[in-house]
Amino acid sequence: MDIGYTSAQKQFRAEVQEWLGAHAPKTRLPSFDTAEGFELHREWERTLAKDKWGNVNWPVEYGGRGLDLISWLIFEEEYYRADAPLRVSQNGIFLLAPTIMEYGTEAQKARFLPPMASGDEIWAQAWSEPGAGSDMAAIRTKAVRDGDHYIVTGQKTWSSRAVFADWCFALVRTEEGSERHRGLSKLLIPLDSEGLTRRPIAQLDGDPGFAELFFDEVRVPAENLLGPEHGGWGVAMATAGFERGLLLRSPARFQAAAARLVKLYKQHKDRLSSGVGEQVILAWMNTERFCAATYKLVSRVKAGASISSESSANKLFWSEMDRHLHRTAMTIMGAQAELEEGLDTIQNGRWLDGYMFSLAGPIYAGTNEIQRNILAERVLGLPRK
Amino acid sequence: MDFRFTEGQQDLIDAAKAFFDGENTIERMRKTVAGEQVSNLWPQFAQLGLLGIMAPESAGGLEQPLVVMAGIAEAAGYAGVSEPYVEIAGITVPHAKKGELSGPIQRAMLSDLRPYIDASLAESGEVVNSIDPLRNLVKAKDGNDENAESANVHGAILTAAQLIGLSQRMVDMSVVYAKDRHQFGKPIGSFQAVKHQLANVYTQIEFTRPIIHLAAIKGGAAVHNAKVAAIDTAMLASETAIQVHGGMGYTYEVDLHLFMKRAWALCGEWGDRNYHMKRLEDYVLNGDAELGPGQTFN
Numbered sequence: 051m052d053i054g055y056t057s058a059q060k061q062f063r064a065e066v067q068e069w070l071g072a073h074a075p076k077t078r079l080p081s082f083d084t085a086e087g088f089e090l091h092r093e094w095e096r097t098l099a100k101d102k103w104g105n106v107n108w109p110v111e112y113g114g115r116g117l118d119l120i121s122w123l124i125f126e127e128e129y130y131r132a133d134a135p136l137r138v139s140q141n142g143i144f145l146l147a148p149t150i151m152e153y154g155t156e157a158q159k160a161r162f163l164p165p166m167a168s169g170d171e172i173w174a175q176a177w178s179e180p181g182a183g184s185d186m187a188a189i190r191t192k193a194v195r196d197g198d199h200y201i202v203t204g205q206k207t208w209s210s211r212a213v214f215a216d217w218c219f220a221l222v223r224t225e226e227g228s229e230r231h232r233g234l235s236k237l238l239i240p241l242d243s244e245g246l247t248r249r250p251i252a253q254l255d256g257d258p259g260f261a262e263l264f265f266d267e268v269r270v271p272a273e274n275l276l277g278p279e280h281g282g283w284g285v286a287m288a289t290a291g292f293e294r295g296l297l298l299r300s301p302a303r304f305q306a307a308a309a310r311l312v313k314l315y316k317q318h319k320d321r322l323s324s325g326v327g328e329q330v331i332l333a334w335m336n337t338e339r340f341c342a343a344t345y346k347l348v349s350r351v352k353a354g355a356s357i358s359s360e361s362s363a364n365k366l367f368w369s370e371m372d373r374h375l376h377r378t379a380m381t382i383m384g385a386q387a388e389l390e391e392g393l394d395t396i397q398n399g400r401w402l403d404g405y406m407f408s409l410a411g412p413i414y415a416g417t418n419e420i421q422r423n424i425l426a427e428r429v430l431g432l433p434r435k
Numbered sequence: 436m437d438f439r440f441t442e443g444q445q446d447l448i449d450a451a452k453a454f455f456d457g458e459n460t461i462e463r464m465r466k467t468v469a470g471e472q473v474s475n476l477w478p479q480f481a482q483l484g485l486l487g488i489m490a491p492e493s494a495g496g497l498e499q500p501l502v503v504m505a506g507i508a509e510a511a512g513y514a515g516v517s518e519p520y521v522e523i524a525g526i527t528v529p530h531a532k533k534g535e536l537s538g539p540i541q542r543a544m545l546s547d548l549r550p551y552i553d554a555s556l557a558e559s560g561e562v563v564n565s566i567d568p569l570r571n572l573v574k575a576k577d578g579n580d581e582n583a584e585s586a587n588v589h590g591a592i593l594t595a596a597q598l599i600g601l602s603q604r605m606v607d608m609s610v611v612y613a614k615d616r617h618q619f620g621k622p623i624g625s626f627q628a629v630k631h632q633l634a635n636v637y638t639q640i641e642f643t644r645p646i647i648h649l650a651a652i653k654g655g656a657a658v659h660n661a662k663v664a665a666i667d668t669a670m671l672a673s674e675t676a677i678q679v680h681g682g683m684g685y686t687y688e689v690d691l692h693l694f695m696k697r698a699w700a701l702c703g704e705w706g707d708r709n710y711h712m713k714r715l716e717d718y719v720l721n722g723d724a725e726l727g728p729g730q731t732f733n
Contacts, residue, residue: 051444051502052437053652053732059436063729120436127728302728309727312719319720331715334726335660341731342438342645342657349438363638419627425637426630430610433625 053345055124062117063124066103070132073097078400082138083257088172088214091138095169105143105167112159113167119348123300130302141211142166142173144297146219149236149289153277162238174212174241176220176263177286179205184420186221187230187283191265193222193237195272200224200237202268208414212261213250215241219289225280234282238274245269254406290416291361296348298415299368301341304375307404308337311379314401318382326381333375340368359428362421369411369418376405436732438648440506447499448506451485455514461690464515468568468693476518481539485520489529494536501525501589502651505596509644512600512701515694517569519543519553525593527556530582544586545578548706567696590705591658595647595665601698602640602665602672606633608691609679616681623679632675639668649731656718657731659711666708669698 055063079094080087098104099113107122108114115121137143143166150162165171182188191204202222212218218239225233241248245268250258277285292298315322315330347364351357379401380387390402412418426432440448458476466473480486488504490496504525511521527540543549543556551563551572560573580586610633613624623629643664650657673695677684684691702708718724 051440051500051648051652053649055436055732124729131728301731305726305728305731309725312726315720327716327720328712331712331719334719335664335715336642338657338660338731339642339646339664342649343642345436345438345732346645346648349436352437353439360641363634363641366634366638367642419631422631422634423627425634426624426627430606430630430633430637432610432613432630432633433622435621435625 055120059121059124062121063128066125066128067132069101069103070128070134073101074132074134078133079135081255081257081403082136082211083213083253083255083259085214088138088211091135092169092172094135095137095139095172099168104139104169105147108147108163108167112163118352119296120345120352123302123344123348126300126302127305130306133306138211139166139169139172140298141175141215141219142171142217145175145289145292146173148292148297149219149285150276152288153236153285157273158238158276171217172211172215174209174215174218174261176206176209176212176218176239178208180207183208184417186286187234189221189223189234191220191222192226193224193235193270194226195224196269198272199269200272200275202237202239202265202270204265206263206265207251208260209263210260210414212241212248212263213258217241218263219276221282221286224282228280231283233280234286235279236276236282236285237270238276239268239270243268243270254409255403291357296344296351296357296361296364301337301344304337304368304372305341307372307375308334311375311382314379314382321384322382326378329374329378329381333371333378336367336371336374340371343367359424362416362424363429365415366418366421366425369408372411373405373408376401376408380405438645440503444499444503444506447488447497447503448510450483451507452510452513454479454483454485455510455516459514459516464517464569464690464693467517476516476520480518480520480524486524486528486540488524490531490536491533494533496528496536500652501529501592502648504589505592505647505651508593508596509600509603512597512697513604515569515601515604515697517697519556521593521597522553522556526586526589529589530580530586543575544583544590545576545580546583546586546590546705547579548587548710549590549704550575551704565696565700567693567700569693569697570700587705588654588658591662591711592647592651594701594705595643595650595661598665598669598698598701599640599643599647601694601701602636602669604694605672605676605691605698606636606640608694609633609676612680612683629679632678636668636672636675639664639671643668653732656715656724659706659714659718662706662711663708663715666702666711669702673698 079090082088082091102115105114106117106125107119110116179189193200193202218241220237220239221234222237223233224235245266247264249262251260253259311330311333427434463473487496488499492498508521526544531540543552552575554571554573557573563572563574565572613629614622616623646657646664647661650661676691680691683689
């Protein structure tokens with residue numbers, strides 16, 4: 051076991067620090083779930099991409115630096131330490147990109163990865179349907195092959211970023227009469243396609259963070275099929291593994307929040323009851339445990355292991371850790387927790403936003419109840435019925 | 436950066452695990468509880484090199500780092516080994532003087548954090564009765580050895596490692612029981628109310644083991660984090676396991692109690708939750724160390 055960073059990795063950390071120090075916005079951007087905020091975040095993606103900081107672990111030919119996942123973790127640590135903006139391109143770069151790298155053709159990689167890296171094409175996910183939430187195999191949106199196109203008809207929902215994004219990756223039923231996990235395929239669809247209507251849905255914070263998508267005979271080129279036709283479930287599960295597992299939620303984001311929580315505690319400790327300090331410590335401890343576990347996971351992945359059902363444990367841990375951390379902040383803020391202006395001018399309102407967002411964690415990417423079923427059945431071996 | 440055991444280290448841990456599981460069977464534990472004569476494992480500990488895991492090569496040891504001992508301690512916890520093997524190999528031996536290593540060592544480090552010790556490690560001392568029927572304890576002498584501070588770190592990490600081994604054992608026993616026990620015409624393990632509780636314990640174990648390994652290599656605040664996390668995990672594991680076992684879990688006949696009581700005992704040894712939490716108060720709430728991203732492995 052070796053937990054040291056190489057001198058190249060230390061040098062890399064210093065470079066990241068220096069670049070972010072010079073380029074990261076000094077004030078927080080408006081939420082990317084507003085029209086203005088979305089475009090400002092897209093600009094930030096372009097700034098990152100210009101100097102090849104957007105996706106350091108991607109191959110060089112697609113806009114990355116070809117570095118390993120340890121370097122990616124280092125980048126994330128410095129990124130959140132610098133309090134740089136959240137990634138508006140996260141659905142694309144963290145979920146779709148690894149899926150394209152695994153299942154895409156060379157032509158698809160060349161077509162989709164560079165504009166994703168540059169921020170020119172921002173992606174939304176289109177999996178859930180009104181009747182297919184936790185039971186995702188109940189998907190009914192269908193795609194019928196017509197020459198060199200698919201014709202897509204149906205409805206998707208909870209599509210994050212879809213209000214302002216450019217493309218979506220959808221899971222649709224391509225095989226007529228198929229049921230459950232069989233006969234599904236993954237299609238890449240431009241959100242400005244004819245016949246596609248987006249209806250923004252206001253989230254808990256009032257901003258349209260996700261949308262409902264209505265497909266009325268939308269024509270999609272057959273070359274936009276990602277992975278095998280009718281084999282989309284396996285492709286989607288790979289994406290879900292990335293979502294629950296490693297990439298979407300690196301430890302740094304939570305560790306930065308824990309450090310802010312400790313500051314908040316120190317500012318207000320004189321009026322707090324004695325149990326609050328322990329909750330703050332537990333929140334910090336959890337982020338450290340999550341970080342140690344992530345380095346363990348990355349070490350295994352680097353050595354060739356693939357992430358399977360254990361990504362469900364990851365998702366349970368980070369989502370509940372995040373909710374607990376923000377709930378603790380709300381406790382500290384007391385009567386002022388309800389104010390959108392927030393208690394502290396430096397932190398203006400961010401705890402309330404963070405708490406609301408943390409409530410989504412145990413729901414999205416497969417509810418925590420689904421994750422517990424997966425762990426119980428596939429890892430512990432308890433009977434399905 | 437490769438936060439995994441090397442192949443050689445993993446082989447060592449696997450061999451120790453196979454030995455513990457093969458020798459310290461449930462049968463052997465039951466016999467010990469019943470006061471019957473059981474096999475003496477000490478000659479085998481010695482023959483297999485398990486006592487010298489951390490001893491210097493010059494003294495015939497394997498000179499392995501503490502993190503490997505943590506892997507072995509987890510296996511010992513899982514098997515419910517009651518001999519103070521982890522104590523000798525992981526705490527006394529690495530702090531022993533060179534000359535002492537030429538013969539068998541059967542003593543414990545003195546520390547305020549560990550008021551009761553195995554009777555075989557003390558020349559004398561008032562006998563105390565542990566709730567764990569497999570622990571034979573006496574009151575330790577007051578005071579601290581000169582290396583007590585380092586022994587405390589070893590002790591905290593190795594009890595934490597045993598606690599997650601015990602936690603995993605209690606999960607495994609509960610899974611076996613929940614698959615076998617039928618109610619309402621189905622195995623109780625098919626009910627989500629049972630599944631979800633066990634999934635929670637599994638998750639806590641998976642997110643405690645890495646911080647124990649980090650603590651074993653890096654020391655510092657991670658040691659206190661590791662012990663508190665292991666205590667909380669072990670208490671959750673034992674409460675969940677008895678709930679899954681239902682009335683059977685509340686009996687002296689079903690073996691779960693042996694592992695549950697061992698867990699309770701080790702929670703308080705080498706610094707209880709209050710001790711380690713107070714160290715974390717000093718570090719997190721009252722200290723000025725930089726917290727947040729980039730500090731964990733630096």
